[in-house]
Amino acid sequence: MNPITHSIRAVRTGKKVVIYAFLLGFALFILSPFAVIIVSAFGEGWFGARWLPESWGIRWFQWAFQMTDLVQVTMNSFVIAALTIVISLLIGVPTAWAIGKRKLRAKELLIALILLPRMIPELTYALGTAKIFYTLDLINTHLGVALAHSTITIPYVVLIMSATFEALEQRVIDAGGVCGANWFQRFLYLVIPMSMPGILAAVIFVFVTSFNEFTLSMMTYGPQTVTLPIQTYLSIGDGYKEVASAISVILLIPSILILGVIVKQIKPENLSGGVKGL
Amino acid sequence: MIDKKVMISLKNITKKFGHATVVNQLNLDIYEGEMLTLLGSSGCGKSTTLNMITGSLTPDNGEIHIRGNDLTHVPSHKREIGLVFQNFALFPHMTVFEIVEFPLKIRKENKKERKVKVMEMLRLVQLDHLAERYPRELSGGQQQRVGLARALIYQPKVVLFDEPLSNLDAKLREELRFEIMNLKDKLKFTSIYVTHDQEEALTLSDRIAVMKNGVIQQLGTPLEIYNEPQTPFVADFVGISNKIVGQCVGKDNGHASIQMDGFQLRGLVKHDEIQNGDKVIIFIRPEDIQFGNECSTKENTLQGEVRNIVFSGERKECMVGVAEGETIRLYMNKQSDIAIGQGLFVHLPSDSCKIFKFFANE
Numbered sequence: 001m002n003p004i005t006h007s008i009r010a011v012r013t014g015k016k017v018v019i020y021a022f023l024l025g026f027a028l029f030i031l032s033p034f035a036v037i038i039v040s041a042f043g044e045g046w047f048g049a050r051w052l053p054e055s056w057g058i059r060w061f062q063w064a065f066q067m068t069d070l071v072q073v074t075m076n077s078f079v080i081a082a083l084t085i086v087i088s089l090l091i092g093v094p095t096a097w098a099i100g101k102r103k104l105r106a107k108e109l110l111i112a113l114i115l116l117p118r119m120i121p122e123l124t125y126a127l128g129t130a131k132i133f134y135t136l137d138l139i140n141t142h143l144g145v146a147l148a149h150s151t152i153t154i155p156y157v158v159l160i161m162s163a164t165f166e167a168l169e170q171r172v173i174d175a176g177g178v179c180g181a182n183w184f185q186r187f188l189y190l191v192i193p194m195s196m197p198g199i200l201a202a203v204i205f206v207f208v209t210s211f212n213e214f215t216l217s218m219m220t221y222g223p224q225t226v227t228l229p230i231q232t233y234l235s236i237g238d239g240y241k242e243v244a245s246a247i248s249v250i251l252l253i254p255s256i257l258i259l260g261v262i263v264k265q266i267k268p269e270n271l272s273g274g275v276k277g278l
Numbered sequence: 279m280i281d282k283k284v285m286i287s288l289k290n291i292t293k294k295f296g297h298a299t300v301v302n303q304l305n306l307d308i309y310e311g312e313m314l315t316l317l318g319s320s321g322c323g324k325s326t327t328l329n330m331i332t333g334s335l336t337p338d339n340g341e342i343h344i345r346g347n348d349l350t351h352v353p354s355h356k357r358e359i360g361l362v363f364q365n366f367a368l369f370p371h372m373t374v375f376e377i378v379e380f381p382l383k384i385r386k387e388n389k390k391e392r393k394v395k396v397m398e399m400l401r402l403v404q405l406d407h408l409a410e411r412y413p414r415e416l417s418g419g420q421q422q423r424v425g426l427a428r429a430l431i432y433q434p435k436v437v438l439f440d441e442p443l444s445n446l447d448a449k450l451r452e453e454l455r456f457e458i459m460n461l462k463d464k465l466k467f468t469s470i471y472v473t474h475d476q477e478e479a480l481t482l483s484d485r486i487a488v489m490k491n492g493v494i495q496q497l498g499t500p501l502e503i504y505n506e507p508q509t510p511f512v513a514d515f516v517g518i519s520n521k522i523v524g525q526c527v528g529k530d531n532g533h534a535s536i537q538m539d540g541f542q543l544r545g546l547v548k549h550d551e552i553q554n555g556d557k558v559i560i561f562i563r564p565e566d567i568q569f570g571n572e573c574s575t576k577e578n579t580l581q582g583e584v585r586n587i588v589f590s591g592e593r594k595e596c597m598v599g600v601a602e603g604e605t606i607r608l609y610m611n612k613q614s615d616i617a618i619g620q621g622l623f624v625h626l627p628s629d630s631c632k633i634f635k636f637f638a639n640e
């Protein structure tokens with residue numbers, strides 16, 4: 001073999017080894033907490049400084065269902081996430097349209113304003129929210145928790161959707177108008193399908209955020225609106241670390257499913273405009 | 279022209295973007311069944327004019343009438359106009375069939391009839407075999423055929439074309455040009471065709487409006503525009519001309535004598551007012567120039583030497599040096615055995631020499 005190609009190959013192999021080492025390290029770093037949660041959720045008799053539990057089983061899941069109203073709690077989480085999605089889109093999409101498609105003068109200022117809630121510590125912000133909600137009697141309602149969640153998800157919806165709308169080609173939408181479509185039909189038949197990758201990304205983001213949100217739920221929940229993260233916290237407080245892990249595993253399931261959807265649907269080609277078969 | 283019924287009427291249209299006046303008090307009548315071309319260089323306001331007719335833009339001043347109705351403030355979707363875009367502007371998430379069907383769907387036509395009409399239209403533009411494809415799976419020429427089909431499917435009485443062929447290669451341009459002409463004969467729509475390609479304008483149109491800086495410079499048939507340019511801009515922009523700059527030294531009924539560095543020419547003055555001593559510019563087309571080895575007449579005949587020969591396929595183009603820094607382009611038969619360095623008499627017939635006031639090149 002030619003010595004030059006040989007050495008190039010050696011360098012390439014070397015590079016590959018380094019890249020794989022990094023990827024492996026990264027994966028370990030990301031995945032180790034998950035491993036701990038899963039082991040403690042399924043493990044029984046895991047005491048002291050043992051590396052692995054004595055035996056495996058689903059006892060902690062049974063406990064979780066017996067000790068807490070887990071079905072209701074899961075329902076709460078889903079209902080609140082769904083409400084949060086609806087509220088965030090209803091408020092975020094028109095705002096994003098104004099920012100992305102209209103020539104607003106104070107565009108930057110508006111974006112800064114929208115991001116403001118994210119610039120102060122969440123706890124401080126949550127305290128303020130709770131105060132207002134007590135006044136409005138929104139505590140212990142699904143809508144209340146969803147509204148609280150929306151305050152942090154709307155900025156992201158606005159950011160994702162305004163970038164999506166900005167990238168839409170105005171000529172294509174104009175073409176719809178010339179073809180006879182009024183603004184509503186243009187929005188329904190052209191803007192929404194063409195923005196689908198962005199909308200999907202926003203929905204997934206809002207769902208995951210709401211489903212896992214802790215601080216704001218903490219400040220606005222009531223006995224009727226306990227969510228999965230709150231229940232996890234309460235279980236830890238009651239001293240049942242393993243039950244908390246079991247609940248966390250349940251909490252993980254939708255996130256993993258959604259991750260699957262993301263990987264499947266959000267291909268780069270879909271994001272760059274040509275949206276096929278969505 | 280057929281029967282001169284006005285279809286589209288632009289009355290004193292003005293459009294400004296910020297401080298720039300892009301279309302300036304434009305008046306134009308387009309007759310029923312006519313193909314009128316807006317010809318002008320990039321940025322002269324052609325697309326802006328079209329967009330005001332479709333309703334994507336609203337004029338700052340003036341009115342737009344179609345078949346006698348004032349449509350100036352009617353929204354785009356109620357105007358029943360067809361538009362073919364320069365960059366196609368197809369709906370990326372729909373198949374060819376769905377794109378062409380879209381205007382009918384919006385008009386709530388019966389689904390079965392829709393299908394029949396769409397397939398018929400697709401056959402007409404030779405795309406019936408690609409109905410299930412998405413735009414990004416098509417070539418540029420095929421995409422523009424979809425654009426054509428989408429603009430024609432609802433049988434608008436007025437179809438506008440905004441440089442529909444400028445994104446295609448030369449061969450395809452010509453092919454589609456003929457297709458557009460055929461479709462127009464078949465479907466009998468009135469159209470405004472925007473282009474910066476003068477060949478396209480000359481071959482396609484019943485009339486041409488040459489535009490510059492948002493103002494129409496000249497309106498006429500292709501023959502009039504080519505043979506009788508009324509402004510130096512039109513003379514320069516349409517077709518190829520020799521341009522010779524000199525000074526007016528004498529006038530007699532419609533003609534003027536122009537002095538250049540080392541020679542004099544007589545030419546026709548028609549559209550500009552010219553005084554003795556004015557700086558002027560003479561336009562003469564290469565195909566109007568006569569040449570030979572002997573000198574037959576004295577007037578407007580110059581002695582020169584062939585400096586360069588370019589073979590363009592259909593003819594030979596010669597650059598003949600006639601004086602210091604002055605070369606004249608003329609066309610020769612492709613068989614002619616002309617050689618560089620050869621001496622030649624060139625005759626510039628005085629009625630083909632069009633004299634205008636000198637204008638600063640913009």
Ligand SMILES: Nc1ncnc2c1ncn2[C@@H]1O[C@H](COP(=O)(O)OP(=O)(O)OP(=O)(O)O)[C@@H](O)[C@H]1O
Nearest residue numbers: 295296300318319320321322323324325326327474
């Ligand atoms: N929305 C806009 N805002 C500001 N200026 C604009 C806008 N649209 C067009 N212009 C300007 O108006 C002028 C005319 O534009 P227009 O698109 O009508 O040109 P055109 O004749 O179609 O040129 P081309 O042959 O390049 O398409 C240009 O100088 C352009 O920069």
Ligand SMILES: [Mg+2]
Nearest residue numbers: 324325326441
């Ligand atoms: Mg244009």
